[in-house]
Each structure stands twice: as structure tokens, then as C-alpha cells.
Amino acid sequence: MxxxxxxxxxxxxxxxxxxxxxxxxxxxxxxxxxxxxxxxxxxxxxxxxxxxxxxxxxxxxxxxxxxxxxxxxxxxxxxxxxxAEAMHLMIYESGEFIGTHRWTKEIIKEAGGSFxxxxxxxxxxxxxxxxxxxxxxxxxxxxxxxxxxxxxxxxxxxxxxxxxxxxxxxxxxxxxxxxxxxxxxxxxxxxxSSLSGTVIYNTTIPAQSIYNDTDLAPLTEGEHAAYTWMGNGCNAMVFHIGGVDEFSFTLTAPGDAPEGSWAENVPITHLADALASTHCEPRLHKLGRLAANSSLTRIPLKKxxxxxxxxxxxxxxxxxxxxxxxxxxxxxxxxxxxxxxxxxxxxxxxxxxxxxxxxxxxxxxxxxxxxxxxxxxxxxxxxxDVISYPPGALQQARDDDMRAKHAAGKGALDSISEWDxxxxxxxxxxxxxxxxxxxxxxxxxxxxxxxxxxxxxxxxxxxxxxxx
Ligand SMILES: Cc1cc2nc3c(=O)[nH]c(=O)nc-3n(C[C@H](O)[C@H](O)[C@H](O)COP(=O)(O)OP(=O)(O)OC[C@H]3O[C@@H](n4cnc5c(N)ncnc54)[C@H](O)[C@@H]3O)c2cc1C
The missing domain is CATH 3.50.50.60 (FAD/NAD(P)-binding domain)
Incomplete structure (x- = not known):
């Protein structure tokens, strides 16, 4: 039609x-x-x-x-x-997987749309x-x-x-x-106000380069999911997007950036620099390198x-x-x-x-x-806030809670902050x-x-x- x-x-x-x-x-x-x-x-x-x-x-x-x-x-x-059916959560610095949150059939049916x-x-x-x-x-x-x-x-x-x-x-x-x-x-x-001097980097990665990498290929297996890395004042997210066969890669990291716009591309090297300024796990560096031929936008996180x-x-x-x-x-x-x-x-x-x-x-x-x-x-x-806690009691409680829920077969984000x-x-x-x-x-x-x-x-x- x-x-x-x-x-x-x-x-x-x-x-x-x-x-x-x-x-x-x-x-x-x-x-x-x-x-x-x-x-x-x-x-x-x-x-x-x-x-x-x-x-x-x-x-x-x-x-x-x-x-x-x-x-x-x-x-x-x-x-x-x-x-998309799920979000997998990992620790930004170590890559440790700590839980999955599924947008269950019941939630999606009740909501009347899809993710x-x-x-x-x-x-x-x-x-x-x-x-x-x-x-x-x-x-x-x-x-x-x-x-x-x-x-x-x-x-x-x-x-x-x-x-x-x-x-x-x-x-x-x-x-x-x-x-x-x-x-x-x-x-x-x-x-x-800039949200505590934080910058968002936004780019895409050709899916084939992720399929070809033995460390990264697991990100493409099974259900379509968003992979979220939770770090100390920073976080990252990767997810497969439809249409063109690409993955979206977003990094949120401390730093300063001039007023930016989504329509304005900046050199892709800014992404590797931002990753290098954080203590991220090796797969995130790899993802940053795979975006080498993509365009990058950089926006200060503002409130x-x-x-x-x-x-x-x-x-x-x-x-x-x-x-x-x-x-x-x-x-x-x-x-x-x-x-x-x-x-x-x-x-x-x-x-x-x-x-x-x-x-x-x-x-x-x-x-x-x-x-x-x-x-x-x-x-x-x-x-x-929840995905960027600095090390401390809140972060520890969050991680312990997610691990426990995962072990019990529950959604990692159930009852956490506003997610519920x-x-x-x-x-x-x-x-x-x-x-x-x-x-x-x-x-x-x-x-x-x-x-x-x-x-x-x-x-x-x-x-x-x-x-x-
Ligand atoms: C080019 C672009 C790419 C984006 N990419 C992403 C992305 O990859 N991921 C994501 O999560 N969000 C992205 N966003 C942001 C997302 O679209 C918005 O957060 C959300 O959709 C709501 O947007 P909006 O339409 O209210 O405003 P905006 O998306 O900001 O759109 C405002 C539009 O108004 C135009 N405009 C501004 N001033 C004038 C003027 N004086 N006269 C005429 N036109 C004017 C701008 O050029 C723009 O097209 C992007 C936005 C833009 C503009």
C-alpha cells in the first residue's frame, strides 16, 4: 500500500x-x-x-x-x-555481565506497541x-x-x-x-547547565565488522538487544539498527565540548580520545576503532x-x-x-x-x-544517574542487586530507580x-x-x- x-x-x-x-x-x-x-x-x-x-x-x-x-x-x-527484546547490562571498566532486562511479551502487549x-x-x-x-x-x-x-x-x-x-x-x-x-x-x-561536564558521542559501526570480530560477535547473537556498559561517570550503549546493517554506538563520558548540534559532524578521532580518557574494557576500545570510517556527532549533555x-x-x-x-x-x-x-x-x-x-x-x-x-x-x-554511579555504596548495591536478580531469573532493572x-x-x-x-x-x-x-x-x- x-x-x-x-x-x-x-x-x-x-x-x-x-x-x-x-x-x-x-x-x-x-x-x-x-x-x-x-x-x-x-x-x-x-x-x-x-x-x-x-x-x-x-x-x-x-x-x-x-x-x-x-x-x-x-x-x-x-x-x-x-x-528489540532486551537490554544487557555490563560493568564499563571490566566488561563483567551482570544482568538482563527483558521487555517481556506481557509488557509489550500491555503497552500496545513494540520496542x-x-x-x-x-x-x-x-x-x-x-x-x-x-x-x-x-x-x-x-x-x-x-x-x-x-x-x-x-x-x-x-x-x-x-x-x-x-x-x-x-x-x-x-x-x-x-x-x-x-x-x-x-x-x-x-x-x-551542562550535566556535570558530560559529553555524548554518537556514531555507527558497520555490522559486518562486528560479526567478523571474535570478541564482539557475541553482541550480535540471539535476540536483538541493547548492550549497556555502566561506569564511573560514564556509560556506553551498542545496539543493532534495522534498515542499513549497522550498529549504533553511543558513549557518554566526562569532558567538555563546545555547543554542538546533531547535524554537525566532528572528527571520529574524538571518540577514541574520549574512550582513552576513561577506564573502559577492551571491547569498547575495539568498537571505537571499528567506527573509524563513520561520522561522529558530539553533544554536551545539558539540562x-x-x-x-x-x-x-x-x-x-x-x-x-x-x-x-x-x-x-x-x-x-x-x-x-x-x-x-x-x-x-x-x-x-x-x-x-x-x-x-x-x-x-x-x-x-x-x-x-x-x-x-x-x-x-x-x-x-x-x-x-543509575548507569553512571561513581564507585561507592550506591554502585555496589546496584550491582549486587542486578547480579542477584539475574541469578533468580528476574529482570535486572525491576524496581530500580525509575525503570520500574x-x-x-x-x-x-x-x-x-x-x-x-x-x-x-x-x-x-x-x-x-x-x-x-x-x-x-x-x-x-x-x-x-x-x-x-
Ligand atoms: C540531524 C539530527 C540528528 C539526530 N540524531 C539523533 C540520534 O542519532 N539519536 C538520538 O537519540 N537523537 C538524535 N537527534 C535528536 C532527536 O531527534 C530529538 O531529541 C528528538 O527527536 C526531538 O527532536 P525535535 O524534533 O523536538 O528537535 P530536533 O531534533 O532538535 O529538531 C529541530 C529541527 O529544527 C531545525 N531548526 C532549528 N532552528 C531552526 C530555525 N531557526 N529555522 C528553521 N529550522 C530550524 C533544526 O535544524 C532541526 O532539524 C537528532 C536530531 C537532529 C536534528
């Missing part, structure tokens, strides 16, 4: 409006797909040239894959990804192809340099001025949209302040994805939160009947998504949550309006509902 046929929307909004989306990352492209499915007109503005050259793996947890599967892209997803590994570039390309074939316009080399006070008009670096009913800022944590919302909230400058408002005071501009709720690189849920945002946004704008609903739908989006994203972020920060919340995180259905919001609050609000209740400035639609 063609992508066009598959994206045929089940329902369309009665009032169709124009959306300008800033940024063709996963949040921007997934939103383009989701909004086109319900008939809205979409233009995506992306500053890069569309060559999409980065190397790196992307983990799609069930809460993300279930949305893409529900949109009808099972066949396309299978072509570019592998279904899939893919190439980030392939996922971006898939979303782009679907967005284009469903009628979205995507403009590359289209850097937005200003957003005016109406929140509806943007100016590009080439001087073009574009206006829409809604501007969606999906341009990442350091983009103009987040800055614009901060300025609108009278915050001059955001204080971001951003939580953005209080995701909606511009004009009520016509919104931030989503990492522009709204940055999540440290190397997290399991970065791309998932972007796709959940896209799904929730479209579910709300399916009900659009009047332009005067636009602003409250944008605030409803924040109301729906903010708590979920904060919860997931806390979990991811907890997970990062996996069911809640994986089981969440962003589309159902948006439907529930509509039934619980949206319909009531519409009835209140029909009965002549005045529309105030809805900082929080639930509060507004209670007030009216």
Missing part, C-alpha cells in the same frame, strides 16, 4: 487552517504528518539543506511506535527497524516522505530569523515573510521558538530549565518537542515525546470548528502534555489521553461557550472550565 493511501485520514477537522511548523526534526515532521491526516494545511520550514547526513541510532519505545503503527505505517517501520531500533536518519526520511506524500510542504534552507508579536508571522533569513493561523515551534531546545516564548514571558536568558508556558501570549504560537521540553541526548524517550506531542496536537485540532478555539486548543495541549513530559524527564534523569515505571511510560497512549481530555473538558467547554460564557485568557483550560 502506498504511503498516500495509508495516511488517508479517518476523520477531518471541519475547519481547516494553516500551520507553519518551524523545524523538520522528528517533532516537526511527525506533526506535519498528524495534522495533514486530519486535513489541516501545513508548511514546514527547516534551516538545513535536507541532506540528512547524521549517523546515529534511535530507540522507539512502545509509546512511540504504537502511534506510528496506529497511523498505518507498520510496513514502512519494519523496513527501517528491528524489534524498535532504527537509524535516526531513516526515521527522519520516512516521516519526511509521508509528510510530503500526504500534502505537506517542506522548505529547506529556510531558517526562521524572527517571529513577530502576533505569533503568526515569521521572517526567513532570505527575507521571505510567511503568515499562518498557527505557528508551531519544533526547532529544538536552542531554537528561536523557545527563545521567543521565554522573551514573551519576560525571561531574558535561560540558565542551562534545561522547565519552560512554564508553551504558548505565546498571542495565543497563536506553541512550542513542542525539544523546544518545549528538552530531554538529555542519550535518553530513551526523546523522539517518543516528540511523536506523542504530534499525535496529541492533531487529536485536539481535529475538533476545530471556529478560529476562536485556536488559543484554547493550544493551552489544552500544554495542559495535556506538560505533566507527562516532566514525569518522563525525571525518569530519564534517574536512569542516567516502564509500564506507565510505555503503556501511555497519547492519542487516547487527548480523546479523554476532549470528552472530559473540551466538550463541556464548548457547551459553556454556546450558553454564552465569556472566553477569558485561558492560562489553563481546566481552570477556565471551573471558572465558567
Amino acid at each position: 502506498s504511503a498516500e493511501a495509508q495516511t488517508a485520514p479517518p476523520l477531518e477537522a471541519l475547519l481547516k487552517i494553516d500551520f507553519l511548523i518551524i523545524g523538520a526534526g522528528i517533532a516537526g515532521l511527525a506533526s506535519a504528518v498528524a495534522l495533514r491526516r486530519i486535513g489541516h494545511r501545513v508548511t514546514v520550514l527547516e534551516k538545513d539543506d535536507g541532506s540528512n547526513q547524521t549517523s546515529g541510532g534511535c530507540r522507539m519505545p512502545p509509546n512511540m511506535s504504537k502511534i506510528l503503527l496506529n497511523w498505518g505505517f507498520e510496513e514502512e517501520l519494519r523496513e527501517i527497524s528491528l524489534i 524498535m531500533f532504527t537509524h535516526h536518519r531513516d526515521l527522519l526520511q520516512l516521516l519526511k516522505t509521508i509528510a510530503l506524500s500526504s500534502g505537506a510542504e517542506i522548505r529547506h534552507n529556510a531558517e526562521v530569523v524572527s517571529i513577530d508579536s502576533t505569533g503568526q508571522t515569521v521572517t526567513l533569513a532570505n527575507g521571505d515573510v510567511l503568515t499562518a493561523d498557527v505557528v508551531v515551534g519544533a526547532d529544538g531546545p536552542d531554537g528561536i521558538s523557545r527563545r521567543s516564548i521565554l522573551k514573551d514571558s519576560n525571561v531574558d536568558c535561560e540558565t542551562n 534545561y530549565e522547565e519552560l512554564k508556558h508553551w504558548v505565546h501570549s498571542s495565543g497563536r504560537m506553541l512550542v513542542i518537542g525539544e523546544a518545549a521540553h528538552p530531554i538529555p541526548a542519550r535518553s530513551f524517550q526523546g523522539s517518543a515525546m516528540a511523536v506523542e506531542d504530534a499525535a496529541a496536537l492533531a487529536k485536539l485540532f481535529l475538533h476545530l470548528l471556529n478560529p476562536d478555539q485556536i488559543s484554547s486548543f493550544l493551552w489544552a495541549f500544554q495542559d495535556l502534555r506538560q505533566e507527562r513530559c516532566e514525569k518522563v524527564l525525571r525518569g530519564e534523569l534517574g536512569n542516567l 515505571q516502564n509500564k506507565g511510560v510505555f503503556g501511555y497512549n497519547a492519542e487516547d489521553a487527548a480523546d479523554e481530555w476532549w470528552i472530559q473538558w473540551g466538550i463541556l467547554r464548548e457547551r459553556a461557550k454556546e450558553n454564552g460564557a465569556p472566553l477569558g485568557h485561558p492560562l489553563n483550560v481546566r481552570v477556565e472550565h471551573l471558572v465558567h
